[in-house]
Amino acid sequence: xxxxxxxxxxxxxxxxxxxxxxxxxxxxxxxxxxxxxxxxxxxxxxxxxxxxxxxxxxxxxxxxxxxxxxxxxxxxxxxxxxxxxxxxxxxxxxxxxxxxxxxxxxxxxxxxxxxxxxxxxxxxxxxxxxxxxxxxxxxxxxxxxxxxxxxxxxxxxxxxxxxxxxxxxxxxxxxxxxxxxxxxxxxxxxxxxxxxxxxxxxxxxxxxxxxxxxxxxxxxxxxxxxxxxxxxxxxxxxxxxxxxxxxxxxxxxxxxxxxxxxxxxxxxxxxxx
Amino acid sequence: xxxxxxxxxxxxxxxxxxxxxxxxxxxxxxxxxxxxxxxxxxxxxxxxxxxxxxxxxxxxxxxxxxxxxxxxxxxxxxxxxxxxxxxxxxxxxxxxxxxxxxxxxxxxxxxxxxxxxxxxxxxxxxxxxxxxxxxxxxxxxxxxxxxxxxxxxxxxxxxxxxxxxxxxxxxxxxxxxxxxxxxxxxxxxxxxxxxxxxxxxxxxxxxxxxxxxxxxxxxxxxxxxxxxxxxxxxxxxxxxxxxxxxxxxxxxxxxxxxxxxxxxxxxxxxxxxxxxxxx
Numbered sequence: 030x031x032x033x034x035x036x037x038x039x040x041x042x043x044x045x046x047x048x049x050x051x052x053x054x055x056x057x058x059x060x061x062x063x064x065x066x067x068x069x070x071x072x073x074x075x076x077x078x079x080x081x082x083x084x085x086x087x088x089x090x091x092x093x094x095x096x097x098x099x100x101x102x103x104x105x106x107x108x109x110x111x112x113x114x115x116x117x118x119x120x121x122x123x124x125x126x127x128x129x130x131x132x133x134x135x136x137x138x139x140x141x142x143x144x145x146x147x148x149x150x151x152x153x154x155x156x157x158x159x160x161x162x163x164x165x166x167x168x169x170x171x172x173x174x175x176x177x178x179x180x181x182x183x184x185x186x187x188x189x190x191x192x193x194x195x196x197x198x199x200x201x202x203x204x205x206x207x208x209x210x211x212x213x214x215x216x217x218x219x220x221x222x223x224x225x226x227x228x229x230x231x232x233x234x235x236x237x238x239x240x241x242x243x244x245x246x247x248x249x250x251x252x253x254x255x256x257x258x259x260x261x262x263x264x265x266x267x268x269x270x271x272x273x274x275x276x277x278x279x280x281x282x283x284x285x286x287x288x289x290x291x292x293x294x295x296x297x298x299x300x301x302x
Numbered sequence: 303x304x305x306x307x308x309x310x311x312x313x314x315x316x317x318x319x320x321x322x323x324x325x326x327x328x329x330x331x332x333x334x335x336x337x338x339x340x341x342x343x344x345x346x347x348x349x350x351x352x353x354x355x356x357x358x359x360x361x362x363x364x365x366x367x368x369x370x371x372x373x374x375x376x377x378x379x380x381x382x383x384x385x386x387x388x389x390x391x392x393x394x395x396x397x398x399x400x401x402x403x404x405x406x407x408x409x410x411x412x413x414x415x416x417x418x419x420x421x422x423x424x425x426x427x428x429x430x431x432x433x434x435x436x437x438x439x440x441x442x443x444x445x446x447x448x449x450x451x452x453x454x455x456x457x458x459x460x461x462x463x464x465x466x467x468x469x470x471x472x473x474x475x476x477x478x479x480x481x482x483x484x485x486x487x488x489x490x491x492x493x494x495x496x497x498x499x500x501x502x503x504x505x506x507x508x509x510x511x512x513x514x515x516x517x518x519x520x521x522x523x524x525x526x527x528x529x530x531x532x533x534x535x536x537x538x539x540x541x542x543x544x545x546x547x548x549x550x551x552x553x554x555x556x557x558x559x560x561x562x563x564x565x566x567x568x569x570x571x572x573x574x575x576x577x578x579x580x581x
Contacts, residue, residue: 036487040382040385040386041386043378043382044379044382044383044386044394047375047378047379047398048394048397048398051375051379051397051398051400051401051455051458052397052398052400053416054401054409054412054413054416054455055397055400055401057412057415057416057423058408058412061423069423070421070426071426072423072425072426072427072429072430074423074427115306116306116307116310117307119303119304119306119307120303120304120306120307120308122303123303123304124304132304135304135308138308138311138312138316139307139308139311142311142315142316144566144567144570145315145319145563145566146512146515146516146562146563146566147516148516148518148537148540148559148562149318149319149322149559149560149562149563149566150314150315150318150319150322150559151318151544151559152318152322152325152540152544152552152555152556152559153317153318153321153322153325154314154318155544155545156321157313157314157317157318172314173314174314175310175314176306176307176308176310176311176314178311181307206303210303234405235405235406235407237405237406237407237518237519238518238519238537238541241522242545253405253406253407253408254407256407256408256411257407257410257411257519257522257523259411260410260411260414260415260523264414264418264419265418265420265421266421267415267416267418267421267422267423268415270411270412270414270415270418271412271415273411274404274408274411274412274415277405277407277408277411278403278404278405278408281403281404281405282400282403284403285399285400285402285403286396286403289399289463292463293463293467296463296464296467297467297471299505300464300467300468300501300502300505
């Protein structure tokens with residue numbers, strides 16, 4: 030009995046150590062962001078309720094055009110995720126339900142792009158998007174990412190699991206392809222649609238390399254690029270950096286806390302294929 | 303209906319690959335325009351140019367260290383969680399999945415605050431414990447380690463979520479049978495549970511290695527490739543050559559892009575072969 034207790038104690042000590050190491054940066058972002066900057070710079074990190082302050086958040090909003098950058102990021106996320114879901118739903122429908130020659134090739138073409146590292150495509154895309162006159166615009170940020178292989182992959186899997194008879198019945202009743210997709214297929218695949226939407230939104234919100242390249246003026250950059258600039262400007266005030274990070278993190282933190290069930294479904298789909 | 307998607311991918315994914323290969327064959331002329339045909343010279347630079355050789359080595363070191371730390375760490379966290387009671391397990395799981403909520407830029411920003419010279423939070427805390435912390439970002443060796451740690455922390459959340467999901471789906475009967483046969487503790491983990499987690503582990507090793515090879519944000523935010531180019535990676539070199547200098551070298555940056563693409567495709571192909579052999 031005592032041996033089991035000792036093993037259990039050891040296990041919890043180990044887990045405690047892992048939690049301390051992994052959660053420390055989170056603690057820095059969420060708690061010390063709300064402490065006076067001088068306390069943080071001196072390493073006094075234990076929060077006392079009477080010392081909590083929004084000073085750092087105020088400094089962040091005062092030094093960087095973070096409010097505008099927030100709006101840019103929201104617009105980019107909404108546009109990009111909506112476009113990816115639309116193009117992916119159309120493509121996945123065409124790949125699953127109607128039978129036509131070349132659909133295997135089309136799917137292979139889409140799937141292969143999952144293996145392309147985005148960084149290796151930026152130079153020609155930069156020339157192309159600049160040539161279109163879209164540098165420093167929201168449209169320029171989203172245009173290379175209006176279609177995404179991963180979303181097609183997720184929705185195709187979801188559609189494959191649906192009963193084909195329902196679609197056939199809808200077609201027999203004279204339902205067109207678009208109506209069949211919107212009124213019959215998508216409502217049945219709602220959980221996977223949420224999963225795909227979350228992954229699309231997450232990657233749009235988190236994008237860094239491309240938005241950094243294609244935007245120039247501070248007020249037209251995304252919040253991620255703005256945060257990197259904040260780090261340069263505030264290198265002597267970690268508390269301000271943490272406050273800025275907290276602002277950037279807030280939406281995705283909520284997504285991970287409350288949408289984890291959906292996100293994990295997307296992971297499982299990737300591992301097993 | 304498949305046209306919008308395939309069309310967009312052809313324009314913004316396939317065409318850039320072709321165009322990138324063409325660009326990589328041209329060097330700058332006297333005016334700085336990429337018009338001079340040089341064949342494969344810019345690929346040869348990868349082996350002859352000391353700057354590039356170093357960047358390649360740095361990339362491999364950072365990718366290797368961060369994969370080891372993130373996947374190893376996630377495994378070491380998930381294994382003891384298996385037998386924990388329901389509620390503490392839920393609390394620990396939420397805490398350990400937090401890094402996943404961070405973007406690359408957000409995680410790099412936090413570590414910039416933790417590692418900052420003079421006022422860095424980590425060294426301040428260490429000072430309270432009576433320990434003098436290292437110059438995280440200012441000595442070449444520590445800087446590579448710091449970038450790797452920041453990258454590993456960022457990757458940890460994803461690895462932990464994948465392994466946690468895999469763990470909850472394990473066949474409990476097999477584990478119980480092994481336990482009845484007398485396997486317990488480390489032995490049970492090594493000869494029963496880890497083999498059962500193998501598909502997820504392979505998936506993680508591959509995806510994390512690939513994203514390790516692409517590491518850029520942590521480098522750009524934490525060190526800008528310094529000190530003295532010690533943390534400059536493949537993608538950071540690409541960025542510097544194509545976008546960071548007054549006189550861009552689009553050709554040699556494109557050669558780096560093609561090399562990156564080939565490396566990633568190679569790893570993906572190996573993954574498929576290995577998985578097929580097991581299936």
